[in-house]
Amino acid sequence: MSGTGTDKNILDLTPDELEALVTRHGEKKFRAKQIFGWLGKGAGSFYDMHNVPARLLSALAEEGWFIGLPCVEDEQRSEDGTVKCLFSFSDGSEIESVFMKYGYGNSICISSQVGCRMGCSFCASTMDGLARNLTGGEMLAQVLAMRDLTGEDIGHVVIMGMGEPFDNYDEVIRFIRLINDSDGCGLGLRNITVSTCGLIPGIKKFAEDVPQVNLAVSLHAPNQKLRERTMPVAKKYGYDELMDACRKYTEKTGRRITFEYALIDGVNDSEDCAAELAGRLAGWLAHVNLIPLNEVSGREYRKAQPDNVRRFRDALEGRGVAVTVRRTLGSDIDAACGQLRRNRNR
Numbered sequence: 447m448s449g450t451g452t453d454k455n456i457l458d459l460t461p462d463e464l465e466a467l468v469t470r471h472g473e474k475k476f477r478a479k480q481i482f483g484w485l486g487k488g489a490g491s492f493y494d495m496h497n498v499p500a501r502l503l504s505a506l507a508e509e510g511w512f513i514g515l516p517c518v519e520d521e522q523r524s525e526d527g528t529v530k531c532l533f534s535f536s537d538g539s540e541i542e543s544v545f546m547k548y549g550y551g552n553s554i555c556i557s558s559q560v561g562c563r564m565g566c567s568f569c570a571s572t573m574d575g576l577a578r579n580l581t582g583g584e585m586l587a588q589v590l591a592m593r594d595l596t597g598e599d600i601g602h603v604v605i606m607g608m609g610e611p612f613d614n615y616d617e618v619i620r621f622i623r624l625i626n627d628s629d630g631c632g633l634g635l636r637n638i639t640v641s642t643c644g645l646i647p648g649i650k651k652f653a654e655d656v657p658q659v660n661l662a663v664s665l666h667a668p669n670q671k672l673r674e675r676t677m678p679v680a681k682k683y684g685y686d687e688l689m690d691a692c693r694k695y696t697e698k699t700g701r702r703i704t705f706e707y708a709l710i711d712g713v714n715d716s717e718d719c720a721a722e723l724a725g726r727l728a729g730w731l732a733h734v735n736l737i738p739l740n741e742v743s744g745r746e747y748r749k750a751q752p753d754n755v756r757r758f759r760d761a762l763e764g765r766g767v768a769v770t771v772r773r774t775l776g777s778d779i780d781a782a783c784g785q786l787r788r789n790r791n792r
């Protein structure tokens with residue numbers, strides 16, 4: 447696990463690791479299953495775990511183990527049901543998570559890092575750089591805390607909040623294993639989506655490790671020159687190399703890939719850009735998700751005009767590319783990722 451100052455968060459432990467812990471304390475293995483089940487139910491204290499011997503729970507607490515659920519520092523609720531939350535962990539790190547209601551069910555977008563070092567020029571999360579990685583348990587804790595806060599079930603999890611998931615690969619995989627385990631939350635792998643800005647080694651590994659989990663790639667441009675303008679990562683992993691890795695991903699997994707494309711006024715929203723993108727994706731098992739940019743104060747970029755969004759969508763659709771325009775949720779709150787944290791800390 448990455449060192450975070452929260453090394454004894456019991457939410458980080460897989461069932462096997464919990465088993466090793468309880469047997470070290472002289473207890474039977476099934477106690478681990480009981481504790482894992484309580485954690486998946488959102489237990490906030492060891493003393494909620496009624497069927498687990500008090501002596502074991504006391505021993506765990508004495509050893510420094512704790513349930514690392516975050517505190518709610520700020521919360522915004524939109525009329526459309528979106529809830530955006532600024533959470534803090536015990537070391538004071540603050541991150542954001544967003545709960546959204548869709549026709550197909552409830553979804554939560556969680557953060558994978560405190561800040562981000564990828565430097566995308568339209569994004570608030572990266573403006574103060576990367577503070578630290580989140581652990582898998584801290585990612586799980588966002589889901590549990592949001593479920594508790596909203597009183598709603600969560601059917602989908604998207605790792606698309608603050609941070610670049612593949613810059614914290616091992617803990618993202620740990621989170622996926624934790625939330626998928628049938629003794630805990632039991633969330634299906636196909637109900638999880640991981641979004642990367644294009645870290646190619648991560649894409650390759652992901653196809654091997656968890657081929658059932660959905661992959662989204664933030665593309666935001668139809669070519670290298672334009673991508674480099676807003677995404678420094680493009681200088682390290684070029685456009686052609688990225689598209690090649692994405693194509694191999696679809697071939698290996700047989701799964702459709704989603705390309706996220708934030709439409710920025712006058713930058714990447716022309717019909718020429720749409721035509722060029724369609725040319726790149728011809729014949730692919732791919733889907734383009736158009737996102738009217740969430741404007742960030744202190745950043746120069748503005749969201750594309752609604753007419754241009756429509757034209758861009760039509761130009762892709764007319765060329766046979768599967769495309770959707772993401773419904774703007776929570777437009778009456780600080781919806782841009784990282785904005786809530788910055789506004790509070792200014």
Ligand code: SF4
Pocket residue numbers: 562563564565566569570571572607608609610643
């Ligand atoms: S868009 Fe994602 S990868 Fe880029 S800086 Fe923001 S959080 Fe990081």
